[in-house]
Amino acid sequence: xxxxxxxxxGAICALGRKVEDVAAALxxxxxxxxxxxxxxxxxxxxxxxxxxxxxxxxxxxxxxxADFLDRFAQFAVIAAREAVADSGLTxxxxxxxxxxxxxxxxxxxxxxxxxxFQDVYxxxxxxxxxxxxxxxxxxxxxxxxxxEFGITGPSFTFSTACSSxxxxxxxxxxxxxxxxxxxxxxxxxxxxxxxxxxxxxxAMRVVSSxxxxxxxxxxxGMILGEGAAMLVLEPMxxxxxxxxxxxxxxxxxxxxADASHITQPSAAGAARALRAALxxxxxxxxxxxxxxxxxxxxxxxxxxxxxxxxxxxGAHTDKLAVSSTKSMHGHALGAAAALECVATVLALxxxxxxxxANFLAPDPECDxxxxxxxxxxxxVEWALSNSFAFGGLNAVLALRKV
Amino acid sequence: xxxxxxxxxxxxxxxxxxxxxxxxTIDSEFQQLNIDSMDAVEILFALxxxxxxxxxxxQVRGIANVRGMCEGLEKLIxxxxxxxxxxx
Numbered sequence: 001x002x003x004x005x006x007x008x009x010g011a012i013c014a015l016g017r018k019v020e021d022v023a024a025a026l027x028x029x030x031x032x033x034x035x036x037x038x039x040x041x042x043x044x045x046x047x048x049x050x051x052x053x054x055x056x057x058x059x060x061x062x063x064x065x066a067d068f069l070d071r072f073a074q075f076a077v078i079a080a081r082e083a084v085a086d087s088g089l090t091x092x093x094x095x096x097x098x099x100x101x102x103x104x105x106x107x108x109x110x111x112x113x114x115x116x117f118q119d120v121y122x123x124x125x126x127x128x129x130x131x132x133x134x135x136x137x138x139x140x141x142x143x144x145x146x147x148e149f150g151i152t153g154p155s156f157t158f159s160t161a162c163s164s165x166x167x168x169x170x171x172x173x174x175x176x177x178x179x180x181x182x183x184x185x186x187x188x189x190x191x192x193x194x195x196x197x198x199x200x201x202x203a204m205r206v207v208s209s210x211x212x213x214x215x216x217x218x219x220x221g222m223i224l225g226e227g228a229a230m231l232v233l234e235p236m237x238x239x240x241x242x243x244x245x246x247x248x249x250x251x252x253x254x255x256x257a258d259a260s261h262i263t264q265p266s267a268a269g270a271a272r273a274l275r276a277a278l279x280x281x282x283x284x285x286x287x288x289x290x291x292x293x294x295x296x297x298x299x300x301x302x303x304x305x306x307x308x309x310x311x312x313x314g315a316h317t318d319k320l321a322v323s324s325t326k327s328m329h330g331h332a333l334g335a336a337a338a339l340e341c342v343a344t345v346l347a348l349x350x351x352x353x354x355x356x357a358n359f360l361a362p363d364p365e366c367d368x369x370x371x372x373x374x375x376x377x378x379x380v381e382w383a384l385s386n387s388f389a390f391g392g393l394n395a396v397l398a399l400r401k402v
Numbered sequence: 403x404x405x406x407x408x409x410x411x412x413x414x415x416x417x418x419x420x421x422x423x424x425x426x427t428i429d430s431e432f433q434q435l436n437i438d439s440m441d442a443v444e445i446l447f448a449l450x451x452x453x454x455x456x457x458x459x460x461q462v463r464g465i466a467n468v469r470g471m472c473e474g475l476e477k478l479i480x481x482x483x484x485x486x487x488x489x490x
Contacts (some may be wrong), residue, residue: 041426045456045458045459111469142419203447204443205443205446205459209459209460220459221459225457261440262440263439264438264440293426300439
């Protein structure tokens with residue numbers, strides 16, 4: 001089995017449109033949660049979200065090409081461009097033929113779909129725009145990345161709700177580790193701010209009326225976010241041989257299914273995914289120094305996740321730093337695990353653990369060291385990034401400082 | 403609390419949870435009826451339709467039985483009626 005290096009990072013979200021801007025915001029503990037601008041929120045019980053403020057396709061795409069990409073696919077391509085440029089890789093014909101693209105998206109092109117449905121249901125039109133299908137499909141991000149770089153190797157998309165990008169990165173990691181491909185672009189993208197989707201989230205009664213306060217006693221739920229993050233993965237030896245900058249190493253991937261409830265999380269299921277990731281990485285729980293939590297800020301998740309972590313790490317839990325960066329970039333659904341994987345890579349690379357922002361007071365049922373409000377300078381060698389999706393499908397990534 | 407309100411609430415719970423009406427009483431605890439968080443969200447949705455009201459999230463927290471639910475609804479319905487009378 002080959003070791004797997006992360007040599008390229010790309011990200012766009014409420015915290016910034018480049019990885020280094022996102023990194024600076026994470027270090028500063030600065031939240032990107034603000035009043036939602038792209039949808040009229042007057043008929044809603046909540047008003048806040050983590051949007052890419054003032055986004056327009058203009059600096060990234062000419063008008064005609066942009067017509068073919070929903071906002072979520074634009075984010076995917078923007079993050080992939082940054083990751084590929086950052087990796088310094090040059091595409092040869094051989095590399096183009098074998099490189100892989102694995103993306104995650106939960107809801108696909110919702111803004112496009114919403115417009116189509118409004119046309120037929122609300123405006124009474126008898127037709128929708130002909131690009132509705134290709135803009136809505138969840139694999140559009142992967143497809144447009146393949147066209148952007150002329151990559152013709154294995155390319156596909158996972159849709160496992162909030163774990164989508166975790167499953168995508170994990171699968172790409174295994175493909176590089178096992179010699180299926182010598183390069184993978186992996187991550188996730190999402191743009192869920194459509195009237196219809198926001199109404200559906202409102203009906204779930206899990207969205208906070210103020211902000212996202214993971215693990216805090218006053219937490220009132222999650223805050224939706226949007227954006228994308230992509231990573232370039234390649235074999236460690238090849239990366240070293242070409243003198244690439246290696247941000248971190250991916251060392252393990254664990255998955256599980258709760259098999260219990262469609263929305264209520266299970267500590268046992270989360271613990272199984274954590275143990276599977278440790279086993280895949282061949283490391284002991286005591287080695288882990290930092291966990292980027294799923295940490296949605298809902299009543300149920302944060303208690304369940306605490307219990308899962310305590311179950312797996314035992315007494316070592318009290319030496320672990322655990323934070324939820326969803327408090328800053330929001331819950332970007334199918335992009336969440338990718339943004340959080342990038343946050344974890346940055347924590348290892350820079351020796352700065354991102355905080356849990358908006359934290360007010362501890363909840364005895366969430367008795368973890370959650371790095372409240374202020375980033376912490378600490379060198380950590382091994383870290384995990386958790387994703388526990390609705391539907392009980394869990395993905396945990398294990399990473400190592402290089 | 404009016405009997406009409408109670409009967410309507412019991413019916414909404416039974417219909418939504420797909421259980422016989424006689425199994426739901428004013429003294430039922432949600433736990434006894436196996437009502438989990440997602441069931442509760444569906445029942446609230448059905449109650450909003452039944453009474454043509456909006457049930458805010460913060461009115462829902464901590465309610466664990468049918469009686470608490472009926473009392474909360476009574477307040478929301480009264481607030482709606484007084485709002486309508488004063489023209490708000």
